[in-house]
Amino acid sequence: MGERPKNEFPAATLHGSILLEVWRKCCCRFNGSVANLTEEEARKLATEREEVVPVFPNGKKQLHTTRSWDFMHFSENARRLIFEGNVIVGMLDTGIWPDSKSFSDESFGPPPQKRNGTCQESSNFTCNNKIIGARYYRADGQFIPHDVASPLDTEGHGSHTASSAAGDIVQGARLLGLGLGDTRGGVPGAHLAVYKICWSDGCYDSDILAAFDDAIADDVDIISLLVGGFFAINLEDSIAIGSFHAMKNDIMTSNSAGNSGPLYASTSSVAPWALSVAAGTLDRKSAIKYNRVMVRFISFCMWGISIKTFDTENNTYPFIYAGDAGLIGTDASYCDDGTLDKNKVEGKIVLCDAISIGTGPAVAGALGMVMQNLGFDDVAFSFILPASYMSNGSAVFSYVKSTENPTAKIFKSDPEVDVISVFVVSFSSRGPNIITPDILKPDTTGPGLDMLAAWSEATTVTGFPGDTRVVPCNIISGTSMSCPHASGAAAYIKSFYPTWSPAAIKSALMTTDQSDDEFSYGAGHINLANATNPGLVYDAGEIDCIKFLCGQGYNDTKLKVVARK
Incomplete structure (x- = not known):
């Protein structure tokens, strides 16, 4: 800073x-x-x-994670200008994995002449003509042993989002056989400037503001920020302040809306000068969904949800309810760590009453787990052992409790073509704007469910102990996945109209959205095919935002916090 x-x-x-x-x-x-x-x-x-x-x-903020660009009516053959090579996308996240094919500079020329960035190179990190700037921030200097004091991504999140926004085209990408296809960002010809603000214990306000300050000085064109709180409190937090000063310098900030849905008025990004992005699905009429998992029992089969990459299709195992397999004096029904009796669980599949990453059953020697889940039926997670969760597990519970020798077999995720229409994902934070209800928030929606993109090979699929799967690509979900799609879309518009203000770019994205979405989810899903020719844009600048704050009752003291004047 x-x-x-x-x-x-x-x-x-x-x-x-x-x-x-x-x-x-x-x-x-x-x-x-x-x-x-x-x-x-x-x-x-x-x-x-x-x-x-x-x-x-x-304070501390949290991170909000192939066909997505085609769904946004933006094919690989879309019209591109030579000016795309002058665009710099600033990513505020967990860093980046420079060895990923998504960040290769094989076909790249030198950085734009305007580039002012710095690369904090180290023994494990170097920049190139794609990644032209990289910094890391830790104001308190207290690095946790898992963390690496360099821009290197050890979490995976930053690499995933950077490749979704501006990654190069990678053919034949997949997650251990799932999701085969080509991955690419919205502006594969653009450059990246990376600002590592998030660590294994979160993202601190001091580091967020320091990164904003450096990104502004580095003259990036778009700032993509994939973090936030759980709910909006006011317009005086680090993200609102940083994005205000970015706007003053003609830099648009794209910010994830949050993962506190489906709660009403749960959007954490409400500053009118930033673009707040909700998460939606793809058009399932022509897209593959990776999360359908079949579990076969003795006399029936049931479909559950997870991202399962383990090959266990040929094996049937004994099946046991966790509540009947606990250590003395513990309630093991939820499969919490340290509650399961290894003598009862080892070599079996366990039925749990809640979703967990699976460390409890794995440590106890279980070979798989089935979970009863009462919500989030549309989003899949990866686990450290073969798993599936079901919205209605009563039939499974009755089976395991009434059968003398129950067994189960968990199949691999089924790459299924679905026919469900577009919808906003359950976890995506909803409006209205709790601070200023008459201003729409979230602003727009982008694909955020089951997104395949680059991943760091300094971690594993889940990042949890016991997981040994190191992969170049991963499938995750979140408004952190939808936000970089909006960032890439904004960068694409910037390549056509370099002098457009953040408000003009935001207007072009919001007024050309796909019209079949509901108003409560923002202006709708981004339709990038029309956004470069919106016909009319609504502009606004610093003085308009200051007038807005004054209209909200800000006095000189409070106004100075945000606007410095």
């Missing part, structure tokens, strides 16, 4: 890490510092120092 002033207070009893936003008159962006202060010290700094604008806790 530029030059950071030193902490002028002595070490004190820690009441939480306090983020200090200090505006400097000579600076075109924003400066700040992180310090450990008592509540009294923070109060004095905020009230007695004129140059200090706000003081607020250094």
Whole structure:
């Protein structure tokens, strides 16, 4: 975040890490510092120092994860301009895996002349003509053993989102046989600037603001931010402030709406100057769904959901209810870690009463698990052992409790062509805008379910202990997956209209959406084929946003927190 002033207070009893936003008159962006202060010290700094604008806790945000671009009416043969090579997409995420084919610079020329970025290279990370900038941020300096102090992605999330937004074309991509096809970003000819703000314990506000500041200075064209809180609180958080200053510098911020759906008014991204993106499905009439899993019992079969890559089709195993297989004094029905008796579970498939990643059954020696699930029937997860979950497990429960020697067999995920129409996914945060109800939020919707894209080979499919599957591509879901589709779409428009403001690009995306979607999910699914020729765009700038804040009752003190004036 530029030059950071030193902490002028002595070490004190820690009441939480306090983020200090200090505006400097000579600076075109924003400066700040992180310090450990008592509540009294923070109060004095905020009230007695004129140059200090706000003081607020250094909160923590969370990450919100082939045919998607075709679904958005944007084929591989879509019209492209040579100016796409001048576009830089800034990714604020968990870093990037530079060895992925999605980030190869084989056909790339040198970076654009405007490039101001820095590459924090190390023994495990180098940039190229595709990844032209890479930085990492950890204001408190407290790296967890799993984390790597470099832009290298050890989580997978950042590589997945970067490839969805601007990854090169990769033919024959798949996840251990699932989802075979070509992967590509919206602007495969664009360059990437990477800002690693998220670690295994979350994404801190101080690091988010520092990355915004550097991305603005690096002159990126689009900022893609895949993090947020669980709900919107106000317009004074790190994302709202950072995206405001990006907007001032003609940089559009695309932000995931959140994964707190289907709760009403749960959208966490509500700043009117940013693009808030919900998650929807693909057109299943011509797309493959990967998450249908059949479980065969002695006398019947049932379909469940998961992303199952394990080859266990030829094996039938004894089947046991977890509630009957617990250690003495424990409730093992939910398959929590340390509750299952290995003597009862080993070599069997376990029926659990809730969804878990599977570490409990795996440690106890189970060879698979079936889970009873009361929600999220549209989204699939990967597990560390063969698994399937079902919305109505009562028949399975009756079977295992009434059969003398119950058995089960879990099949591999079935690549099925579905005929379900487009809908917003259950986990996607809903509107309306809790802060300003008369402004639509989320703004738009992009594909966010069962997305196949690049993955880091510094981790595994799930990232959990016991998982040994290292893959170049992975299938995950989330508004973190829909947001980079919007980022890539915005970057594509920017390549046609380099002088368009963030509001104009946002307008083009929102006014040309696919018209068969419901108003409550934003303007609808992005239709990129029409977005470069919208006919009419609604523009807005910094002064319009300041007038908006004044209309919301912001006084000079509160306005200065967001707008620096």
